[in-house]
Amino acid sequence: MNGILNALVPVLLVIAAGHVVARMGLITGDQWRGIEKIAYFLLFPAIIISTVARTDFMAIPAFEMSAALVLSIFAMTALTLALQPLLKRSFGIDGPRFSSVFQGATRWNTFVALAIADELLGADGVALLAVAVVAMIPLLNIINVLVLSRFASGEAPGAAKIALDLARNPLIWSTAVGLAINVTGLPLPRFAWSTLEILGSAALPIGIVCVGAGLNLGSLRRPGPALTSATILKLAVMPLFGFLFATLIGVHGPAFTAVMIAMSVPSAGNAYLLARQMGGDAPLMAEILTLQTLVAAVTMPLVLLLAA
Template sequence: MLDILLIVLPVFVIVGLGYIASRLGLLKDGDVDVLLKFCTGIAIPCLLFSGVARLDLADNFKAGPLISFYGGGLVAFGVGYLGARRIFGRRPGEAVAVAFCALFSNSLLLGIPVTERAYGTEALSANFAILSIHAPFIYFVGIVAMEFARADGRSAAATAKATARMMFRNSLTIGIAIGMAVNLTGLPLPDPVFEGVQTLGRGGIPVALFALGGAMTRYRLQDGIGEAAFAAALSLLLHPLIAFLAGHYGFGIEDRFLRSAVVTAAMPPGINAYLFAVMYQRATGVAAATVLLATMFSVVTASGWLALLHVTAP
């Protein structure tokens, strides 16, 4: 188990260093925003582009892994919504914001480096297949659910327009779309150009982890700790459990797909889960607490899932 923990720990050490630097004032609030803007606007889209542009689509786009991962996410979302409504007495819109935390795994900033450290760079192909539809799928579910749940929700046409607008303005989605276009058309890219973009993308991961740690200082464990723990448990335990059971026993998917699906599902909700709550001004305190709490506990839970995969998908 110690060997497994040593795989995960360096990733979270970088997050911790960012947190400490921010607490000590070495990293100002504006600095965090600049780093995050660089990562989400430039570096990570480059990583997604390079990962998708030369991805073997026929070999990596399989129904089993995608259904296992996204089916697990939808189950976690549904349980999160019902729990927020029935157990914690939240209003419909607030319940959607809580459920969104259970659905949104930090597949990029944490899922990529943890998978790479555990299984090597060649294992990331299955991750990129999942990531290629992650943002569109997650936001489609969240926005549609929120618009139907809240009393002042928009019409179906307006909801569809808002969802499409968010997708096409999202730099991560744009990076994936351009990479997919290059892949499907077979457009030749000179190796120096591709390698430069790829290097920029890979360099963005440690910067993003450091910035993520700095951003964690903005969140507090305030009211709604019980709800935050509930949403964190769904994200860290239920989502990967469903992905594992469906992938291993239901679809019998290859080990490499199972590892990517479960590890990605086991990641805590990212900052965007909090930003989604802020966008609609619903359960923002719970969302912030969930992001912080889940990120803290994911060091242990992610190690547990890697230990299970070491036995079932060596």
């Protein structure tokens, strides 16, 4: 439990730091947009390339883990889309707000997951989480880009728009680059690895600072249906899907723990950046991320203890 809290508490403190900096006016709105783009298009891809490129996927139950994770994502996608008409009819949740609910329900905070896996499982945990990176990041980004294209714009996307949104997504091509280096064994020089490590080390703090900057704390005192539903789906229902599919497929030991970590972490900080890029409800996304991180400090220890 201490390992989980040690990974989550710093995230909360960095969110708070971003909120304070924004409220003090040290950085203006346009400057925040530039920082967000640096994190989204440069820093996050660096850590993904480095992690995926260095993992020995043959030494771990990659297929079984991937199957459990992918099935969980599809189950949550189907459930959340099925709830969309109810959320709109009963609570007036429009397209952009629903797109943030969807991101909050389906995405995962890779960096929190890696920190917890390293704390609980050591180096093997980081390698196991690399399987989740490969299995989940491209799929989740494709699904969320499609949902944002549909609901944030208020109209069904054309094939050209979908292709353009996917081509622009750096998390998809960075995973592909990491896999290409891994499979081909391309011998990158030491300075290349060092560059990726330096850039990647800045991804988490800068991304989370941006989340804090866009936060309206007043709304957390009165969480509405959009905020509440995204939190319940992500922190209660998604771990249940992960548990069921991992058990059915026969994932066990540290690999099972890694699946449960990936399923129980809050949503991804870059979901806020994607909402900004594609016209989703970014303030709601920031609120979802913060509330989920707060609640996850309680739910994650319970999920991992029950799974054990």
